[in-house]
Amino acid sequence: MLIQASAGFGMLYRLDLTKAAMELLSVLIERQEPGGEVNASQAELGARVGLSRNSANTAMGLLESRNLVLRPKDRKYRTYYLHPYIASYASQEELEEAIEDASERIEAGELPEITVPLYETAPPKRQSQPLRAVRAAG
Secondary structure, eight states, X not given: OOEEOOXXXXXXXXXXXXXXXXXHHHHHHHHOOTTSEEXXXXXXXXXXXXXXXXXXXXXXXHHHHTTSEEOOTTOOTTEEEEOTTTOEESSHXXXXXXXXXXXXXXXXXXXXXXXXXXXXXXXXXXXXXXOOOOOOOO
């Protein structure tokens, strides 16, 4: 059983993620190895939740821009890392070590923080248009 770091989950509602990005993040969390490494193609991950290749690419771009998903410097194909603040670990000790290490690396500028959009006020939510009856022609 993996132990999930929860430091980042408390702010997920503030990250302004799309439904597709949330679904892709869910698959990444499900498929991760201890420490947050995920070895799968973007197409595989997207297909798992029914996303087209283009939608998966857009969603992954959003997750990367928020630093929830980190890519190796060499951009190895099929390798993603979840930010240590949302990754899972094999033991409580590994979790505590990883969070402490991540905090030090963030302070040293070696690891990006999870990026939360800064809004004066929250952007408006999409309003769905109510359905209207239409007269049949003829």
